[in-house]
Amino acid sequence: MDDKLLKTITRLVIPFIEVYGIFIILNGHLSPGGGFSGGALLGTSLILYTLVFGVKKSEKKFSPRVSVILESGGVLLIIGVGIFGMIMTGFFLSNKAAGFNIGEFGSLFSGGFIPLLMIAIGLKVASTFITLFHSVIEEDYHESV
């Protein structure tokens, strides 16, 4: 698309959407929201970028290599936290017993591994959104060339 208004407004809006998505993910254990909804916000901001600037420019910002790392990294982070708990206590994914810092109630660093899992889920969902969208869009792009 070659609309100057659309491009300018998209450039202005995307940072706010992404900061809000990161806020939702990091405050998942304190306020409504969490990994799934915050990840959806992050993914949607990248979809908006792809719609306005095209697949080629978007793949420079978010390459397939990064998406591979995030896709498998999200799952591996959760399984890694689980195996850490298994080493410490003998139970897969144990929270308080495995020595995760419960922290002060209501502070940002509280809730044991819940923020870690929220970050993993958020990155996973965001990367799933954008990979799905790119692979559907790319097919059209290749067929039209």
Place this chain on the structure above:
Amino acid sequence: MKKIPVILLMVSLFLVLSYYVVSMPSTSEVTSPSYNETVLYYIENAKEETGAKNIVAAILTDYRRFDTMVETIVLFTAIIAVVSVLKIDPGEKEEDHG
């Protein structure tokens, strides 16, 4: 003529379903079976056991952590399936047309 037994069967099935829907317990009552000891346990112990202020997050990622883990694995499998079907390998495409 074939329609009459089908209609009769459908009406009787509808009546059976309506009977069970009407006799289901209301969710707005305190004595409803969905408010069992699990809910009380979460409300009473979530603060000490997880330290999370948001009880939904505590249930989702602590009490039902295996559900959440396998949910991410389901997302992973789904995206692998989509990419393996839709992703076009440039070399492969030339072979198809050549």
